[in-house]
Amino acid sequence: MIVIEYVKKAFGFVRKNPGILSSLVLLVVIPVALYYNVKTTVDAFTRNIDEIVQSQVFAAEKMLGVFVTEYTEKEELQEKINAVMDANPDIEFIEITGSDREGYAPIASMVREGQQMSTDTEKKMQDLSAIAWNKNADGIGFDSNDGGLRQWNVIKPLHNKEGEAVGLIRMAMSVSDADELSRRAQEQAYYVLFGVIILVLILIINHTRMFQYAVLFGKLQEIDKMKDDFISMAAHELKTPVVVMKGYAELLQQAASKLTEEQRTDRLRMIVSYADNLMTLISDILDVSRIEQGRLVLEMSDESPYPMIQEVVDTIRDSAEQKGLVLEYENKEVAEPAVVAIDTKRLRQVLINLIGNSIKYTEKGTVQVITKVDKIHKRFVLIIEDTGLGMSAIAQRSLFQKFYRVKTEHTEHISGTGLGLWITKAICEQMDGDISVESMEGVGSKFTITFPYKEAKKEIA
Template sequence: MILPAADFIKRNSQFTYSIILIILIPAALVFNTLWTLRAVNRDVNLQLRREAVLVGSVLGNMSTEELKNREFLNKKFAKIQEEEPEIQNITVLVPNEENKFDAAATTNRLGKSGSDPVLSQFVWSSGKSHAAEVIDRTTNTRAWSVIAPIKDDDGKQIAMVDVKISTKKVDDVISRTIRDSIIVLSATVVIVLLLLINHFRFFEYARLFRKLKEVDEMKDDFISMASHELRTPLTAIRGYTELLLRNPTVTADEKATKDAKTIAAGSERLSDLVEDLLNVSRIEQDRMKFDMKPVKLDFLISTALNEIRVQAEQKGLRVELTPVSPQPNIMADEDRIKQIFVNIIDNAVKYTKEGSVTINQRVEGETIRTFVNDTGIGMSPEARENLFEKFYRIKNDDTKNIPGSGLGLWITKQIVERMKGKIFVDSIEGKGSQFTIVFPIQH
């Protein structure tokens, strides 16, 4: 059993991906900023501590006279502060009788050392310098404080120096970095959101596209099923109508003959349509078989022409085929070639009221071109644009009474292209059309 959440993720992978993205990108940014800040803080702290220790050690060696000479000390302090502006305060601490420490000299304007008594005591008794981070609660500022022992030339501990280095500069940089990071983070979140909105739009399109494909497949399945189902009863209708037309009782009756002929013509049209629909579903499902071998076009065109000749003659149209000689071979399926030319010639005859349908050929480079010309109704340039689309029929006064499904040219183009050929049309409205079918020559 799949858990509901896992099932949801599986079905909505796009959605889940988006959510991960919106959380992950800003989280990565925040993590990166915090990580960098931590590293900077650590490095700078280390640096400041080192500086404080250094200053402490500079002052660490003094004679008792120097220690008592305030002027000397103040000069020394001023020099150090000039070199190290980060130094907040330097205080020299000397022990008094109460075992506490007085500020012998200090840069603090109020004259106070501000030194931690516990720390001072610790350094005094251990004789070792000590660095610590101190926070001033009133101003909410940080500083590094180093208390180091001061020894005389004999190595005797005579005082201590307390150096405070302000971390204000670093803290300012850090808070500026945090502020900048928040701006970058907000901008990133906005960009990610915009990307996601776009992403969801595409996601919606993809969903629609999938749905459309499903509908298309359903339609194909329906066409294929319906055509097969229609075929059997239609064959029966056509067979029995033929029998009726040969039945003496029917042939003796003019009205009955006319009715039977109407049924015959109707069922003929229906079975053509069913055949076309079957072809469409075969092509769309890539089930159309092509038995490719070297063939000559002229013979196949003439067979196709013969199938339509009666219709043409009934309309009083002149039909003519002028093939090239010698006829080159092309690689194709014979039945499909016939199907192509039956469709094109059938159209030429169907959409021509008077005049002729002429077919001629030309070898051009490595191709053979067959032109099917008619002197029919022709078509406008706009109509020609959609000519090879499924179910497309030109609707005007000239065509309204001509039956057809609009599938013939779509099927023809698909078949031509599957045999590596090309088909195109030229036409002048009211004058006629020329369909050109090109196939590569097979040597």
């Protein structure tokens, strides 16, 4: 399961950053290409070495065949073979045989000390001797491996002046030196390959880091722009209520005696309303600071969430009705009792923000507050659903980011800081809850919050 999770994360990272695919392709293609090139080169080198050794063996046996015909005495042949063996340390075995009715009888031979021909090699030597004799061949060669050492074996017929086969030369030459040379060449080639692969890996890692830095730089630029937008917006949001409150206060100061009681009350209500908006903005900024510094302290307690939800709905209902919207909520405290570990004050803040946003971004229709008790997963579910403007899938991915605001032609005139949903998500998660959004442009949005719950104790009548 852990491996699967890592694979999913890796695929997710590649999907979000397709530019890294080039690095992954290089990581696979370059080492494979280098390995194939080295292996092909080494194999070709080994084949060339074998061909050279074969040529040397056949040449040596041909030369041996020339002088063998000049010696008829067995002692002379043996001395000459001994001299050849002493002068050529790679030759492991030489044998001169003649033919008789019983087979091939050795005339002169010498085997280097410590060299022993295996049964399989001896049998193959005998079989090919018959072929070389009967077909009057120029020579037959094969390789063998006796005692862990590879050698080339050659069988060549000897002819008299009339061209008739009168004997055989059988010789074995060690190719251990050639094999050692080939092995060293392979080692050197693979060392070079290993070094190149390491170099490629370093380059690719650096490339990946540069790519990550580019992505990070892009994100930093985006955040920097969002901060600039926030500062501009916050300055406007702070200035607007201050200017309005100052205007109403000056009006009351200058013309208090000329205004009716109703007019004075209306002005004071507006001052209080803008003061509340100002306090909300200041509170959001302070909450951001507390959350980022880990100083947001929650006062958790096990409580039924229903009374607080009802209180928030009743408080904010007037705002919905002023826009001609219907705010619906069915209290299910009796039907589905539940106890949730929450900070009532902070959950109230979350609900006010979510329901307030639904009202703000809904021109007509309804805003519904729905509660459910998921007994299977032991979660208390709170849903705020509206028939508002909705948002695109791209906007939904960034919705809970700090300073982010959905920008369309329909939202340009709607004020906001871009902090509310980021704060809401942070508070929900700190209360061990989750928040998600489903939305469709022109249809509406649905925010879902879930918290672990405990079954409420039933009172005994």
